[in-house]
Amino acid sequence: MRKAQKTHLILGLFLIFSFPISLRAWSWDSADNILPTLREELDKEIAIYRQQVGNGLSLHERILILDRLIGNFKPMGLNVVDLETERTRLMLQEKQQQLRSAEAQDEASRLYEEGVAQYQKGKFNDALETFREAERRLPNDDAIQDVRRKLEGITPIVEQEISEEFQGYIVRLAIIRYLENDPKRALNALTYAAEKKVLRPEVVRVRRLIEKDHPEVQVENLSPGISLIDFKLQATLEAIYDGRYLTAIGECSDVLDLEPNNVLALTRLGSAYYAMNEKDKAKKIWTKALQFDPHNKVLRKFLYGSKRSNKVEVRR
Template identity: 30%
Template structure:
């Protein structure tokens, strides 16, 4: 590019300085005007370019998509459509369907800016996108000058036709959620420039993140050109650029505001602010301003959408006049969010089938698979945590026999977590049927501790046929003998939780009430005993003492 400039502009400048004729001056001024035009084009208006220090690939900071440009380019944290592949790759995770966007902007003097992107959400909570951005100017006059070797005067000027200036970028973008509130993205891009026969290219990497602090506020940060390689006819280097964006979404997304700031290396900071208001579900109004630091451009735009199609128009007003941008968007296929949610539901359904059948280890494996697909699902995370505790004692409880059935019911109740007392009672019943099962006892004790029970179930003492009910009955009677009537009632209640019609437990509870001088309650307990066993003569004698 330097070679072309000196071969064309420098001789013209010397000719003008030496008093060349009006035709030469006209051609020279035409060349100068094009040079000034390119120095002021990216980003618009000219003052903004001056603030950037004339850095390479400025067309990549112009913007993409009429929707974002209608908001003044304040779209870094707002982006939730396919143009996020340009603005912020971390925001690609906002897309629910496959989406394609194309934009065309007519600038000045046969100069156009075109943008196309295709974004594809995947089942792995990530979205990839391909994009192309191109700035092209045509109709530059190419001339050949023959100077006098003996002096500065020009012997001949010959027109060689016209040439074009083209700057083009191809990019691959990828964004992925790491949680329901945080996502990261990366863009790999190739930027090429061609001015007549001079050409060069840049390969660079951008990184970005998006943090959702709430349903109405999110923030984005990014670094552009964090890594770059240059090749071709240039000494230029892509500037390292830091970006920060904020988005505020009100009225369920009906009103959105965006504010971005960017600081290119060796250039002044610039800022952008804009808003979007959806009049109805299908039509929107937009506005925006950009500055560096004074306001340099004002933008406004409109957008409509119908089913899977969208059309946006943006108008920019600045010192050089105004520019119009059009873009169309098409969404395709089934909603990725709906598809993803169905996949998670199917996995959970399989997990619950294993869970209810007592295949707890298989259930955990399925639940972990569901959590990998939906890491923000705290219900699944909690279920895995509680089930892993239970599986540490009882890996599985399958079959239709009484003990595994009771164990399964107890673990299901424990994992549910809404009624630990029920879980304790069912597991106690299971242990009463299998008093030699040490693993079951350990599980029962763990659940009893979590239920904050002061007295834990212990292994039966005495003969091998001594069951949990036998042990509890013995303990309750012993408490009566020791004068610990409250404890006796508690131990009797433990029995009644498992066997509501246990005659002995009702008798002990009645005795405890009687000894606590609560004869009415004692009478109620003993009457229940007689309902169960009318031939209980001892209790009938006790009952007479309450009247």
């Protein structure tokens, strides 16, 4: 019995003194055991980051990675001052870059408007240089690139500044419509120029350029002896009778693009809007037409007799 008690006593003393020592020896809360491992892990992460920077990582991507490294390792007691300094510097660079980008956008917009004003006056070489300058400000802008590309095709064909007389005007109109991505009206203008015997050498070359750039555009199939204007005025009349008012408006607009003072086109345009119950707009158009033909009885009837009728006779 005494021997058993002695054995239990020895065992108890052994457990009392050995157990705490064992716990202290295997504690995972010791910074001495953890920090070297974390430092190695951070160094590996930084090495990977530096390699990515060398491969062309953007400013914003670099800031995001530094945010992650600082957020992960700083709370664990590691010194990340160098990373924080680098992040602050990159954030400042990014803000400066954004400011320069906004300034470039504003300057490119100004140059775009200037270039449009130049080509509308027929100054195509000047416009080309302006759009090239705008593209240097915004290299990836599709609209600027498209106009610049078209001007590079136009400038070898036409002279620096087309005159204001009719032949120059109609060629300039065709080019402007092409630059404004309206190839159908551009070809309409060239067809109209041919009908009016415009004898400018660039007409054929401009037409070839537009047809090559826009093979999808179908030109009007005109019968012999029928002009483009007469064809479209007749198409307008038929569209109004059929109730296809938007088609009628489109055909009239094509005529007015070539002949802004065409009274019959203005009259039928007003009739189409009137039929769509846009009476105020119709009357404004008829009033404009009456300025070109003050004694036009049909227009006077429409303007001063339409109050008593909801129907408007379409002038043939």
